[in-house]
Amino acid sequence: MGCDVVGIAGGPEKCAFILDHGCSAAIDYKTDDIGAMLDQLRPDGIDLYFDNVGGETLEACFERLRMNARIVLCGSISEYTRDVPFKLSNYTRLRATDSVMRGFFVYNHLDRWEEVMDDLSGWMADGRLTPVQDVEEGFAAMPRALANLYYGANVGVQCCSVRGEPQEWL
Incomplete structure (x- = not known):
């Protein structure tokens, strides 16, 4: 979409991954001072x-x-x-910069589902977007799939296949 993206990820492997997938720079939140970077x-x-964090x-x-x-608020894994709860102490920066912060929840935009x-x-067909999924197999793997999110074990979208998705979708 023409954006120059700085990505924030945890660890050198994930930072290398986001650099390979379109980010112009990467910040490793585990080792870097995010503000300084x-x-x-x-x-x-x-x-x-x-924001997912x-x-x-x-x-x-x-x-x-x-x-x-x-600022788009999509998640808050931290x-x-x-x-x-973390107490955001500098929210007045919104006023000082005449900026806006909105929540984003996909189900609030079902009216645009087909268009999106x-x-x-x-974008997937022409190669501009490559979906990346980490898939755990089976109902019994659901706790591990959830834990992967909290421990940062996933790289792509964390999924758990409980009915056997067709392999061409993975």
Whole structure:
């Protein structure tokens, strides 16, 4: 879509993976200072941040918003196992930069499902999008598939096949 993307991933293998799949730069959240890396990689700030993490990563991005930036809240994996919720202390950066933050939940956009599926399938057909899935097989593997998310064991979308998906979809 013409974006220059900095990806944030955990570990050198995942950082190499996102660099091989379209990101122009990668930040390893396990070893890098996210804020310092964003300052280096995006000295003029961030126009769009798609958040699946929440917590300290979201806070670091808040500090680096450009005017009229957008934040999309899709997930908050860093929050799911905390005893005390992370308290975002710098939300006023939205006001200072005249930026917006919106939630995103796919089921709130079912009216666009066909349009989006047509776009995605077209991008897959012409090679601009390569789906990556980590598949655990069988109903008994569901706990492991869920644990993979929390331990960062997956690289692609974590799935659990309980009925045997056709192999051409994987």
